[in-house]
Structure formats: C-alpha cells, structure tokens
Amino acid sequence: MEQAIIQVYTGPGKGKTTAATGLIIRALGQGCKVLLVRFLKPEQPQSSELLILEKLAGLDIITAGLGGIDARKQPERLQQNVSQTLSQVRPMIIGGFYDLVVLDEFNPVLHKGYLPLEQGLELLRQRPAHTELVLTGRNAPAEVLELAELVTVMEAQRHPFADGLAARAGIEY
Ligand code: ATP
Ligand code: MG
Numbered sequence: 803m804e805q806a807i808i809q810v811y812t813g814p815g816k817g818k819t820t821a822a823t824g825l826i827i828r829a830l831g832q833g834c835k836v837l838l839v840r841f842l843k844p845e846q847p848q849s850s851e852l853l854i855l856e857k858l859a860g861l862d863i864i865t866a867g868l869g870g871i872d873a874r875k876q877p878e879r880l881q882q883n884v885s886q887t888l889s890q891v892r893p894m895i896i897g898g899f900y901d902l903v904v905l906d907e908f909n910p911v912l913h914k915g916y917l918p919l920e921q922g923l924e925l926l927r928q929r930p931a932h933t934e935l936v937l938t939g940r941n942a943p944a945e946v947l948e949l950a951e952l953v954t955v956m957e958a959q960r961h962p963f964a965d966g967l968a969a970r971a972g973i974e975y
Contacts, residue, residue: 803834803901806934807951808926812909812942815956816974822904822938823851826861829934834901836861839891841884841907842869842916842939849975862900864891869907877916884916888925898930909939912946919943 809825811818822838829836838861843849845867855861868883895903912922926949929935937946947953969975 803932803934806901806929806932808929808949809934809936809952809954810909810942810947810950811936811938811954811956812940812947813955813957814940815958816961817956818938818940819849819906821954822906822936823855825936826855826902826904829902830858830860834860835899836902836904837891837894837900838863838904839887839906839908840865841887841905841911842866842873842880843907844869844873847975850972862894877914881916884911888917888921892925895925895933895935896928896930898933900933902934902936903929904936904938907939908937909942909946911939912943913939913941919945922946923949 811821826836826838838855840863843865845865852863855863864887866883866887868880873880894900908922911917912919923945926935926946937950942953963969
C-alpha cells in the first residue's frame with residue numbers, strides 16, 4: 803500500500819469480523835499479501851469463512867487457539883496464549899511482508915488486559931508505513947482509537963439473539 807492506515811471496527815453491533823473478512827477478499831483480489839490473526843478464538847469450532855479463506859493464495863492465517871466462554875474463566879491461560887500469539891506474529895508484521903494485517907478481536911484483548919495496553923500500542927506504532935492494519939472487536943480502548951485514521955463503531959439497534967434466535971452456522975459463525 804502506498805498510503806496505509808490503521809482501521810478499527812468496534813462497537814456492540816454485528817458486522818466487525820465480517821467487515822474485516824470482506825476487506826481481506828478485496829485486498830487479495832488486488833494481489834495483496836494478507837495476514838489474518840485470530841485472537842481469543844479456539845481452533846474448533848471453526849468459523850465457516852475459514853473453510854474458504856484457507857484455500858486462498860496470498861493469505862496467512864494464525865489462530866490463537868484459546869477462546870470462548872470456558873476460556874474466559876481462565877484469564878491467566880488466555881494471557882499466556884495471547885502473549886505467545888503476539889510473539890509469533892510481531893516479527894511477521896514488523897517484517898513488512900504484508901500489505902494488510904487483520905488482528906481480529908485485538909480490541910477486547912487490550913480492553914480485558916490479556917495484553918498490557920502499552921504492548922498493543924507499541925505494535926501499532928511499529929506498523930510498517932505500507933501495511934494497512936485492521937483491529938476488530940468490542941470496547942476498543944481510547945488510546946487505540948487515537949492512533950487510528952479510520953474508526954467505525956457498529957451500533958446494535960436490534961439483534962435476533964435477544965429474541966432467542968441461536969447463533970447459526972454460515973451467518974454468525
Ligand atoms: P460477525 O462475526 O458476525 O461480523 P462481530 O465480529 O461484529 O460479528 P463479535 O463481537 O465478534 O461480533 O461477536 C461474536 C459473535 O456474536 C458472532 O457470532 C456474532 O455474529 C455475534 N454477534 C455480533 N453482534 C451481536 C449482538 N449485538 N448480539 C448478539 N450476538 C452478536
Ligand atoms: Mg468478531
């Protein structure tokens with residue numbers, strides 16, 4: 803990217819990860835090299851888009867491997883998992899190989915303190931100038947929003963979950 807920026811998709815409404823996924827497809831279509839890092843996500847059950855994304859050349863996917871309701875009861879393990887994942891991906895990001903890097907659920911990682919905020923901010927500041935960086939997830943810290951050139955807050959006007967509609971494969975995951 804000639805002019806790369808930091809984008810944040812946050813807020814309680816649906817569409818943050820799907821927006822980032824759409825952006826990945828668009829960038830790949832343009833021949834960009836893309837890295838998707840999935841924080842706070844277990845290996846299984848997989849979200850359905852991965853079945854397609856895994857087949858696409860030009861895209862590398864790293865899944866942290868720990869997440870979900872049960873994992874939240876063990877914050878120390880989550881902290882360790884997040885920190886390991888960041889050690890793995892930091893050199894990949896700083897190395898400047900990618901045009902687009904999506905850090906899915908990075909906002910909650912910082913909000914919940916699974917990673918010290920300063921370490922997260924440091925990564926944002928170290929972003930190569932040609933790498934577009936996209937952060938998703940609820941509760942993006944104000945310090946993150948300050949560093950971002952693009953901020954979209956998804957507002958939850960209505961969601962069928964409140965009326966008892968369970969998460970559906972192919973739509974919610
Ligand atoms: P999506 O992955 O559908 O784009 P998201 O990334 O905006 O959603 P997350 O905060 O990551 O939302 O939510 C995780 C799960 O909860 C997803 O399955 C998502 O579809 C669903 N979800 C999103 N918003 C809401 C909401 N307001 N109420 C209930 N469930 C939601
Ligand atoms: Mg999401």
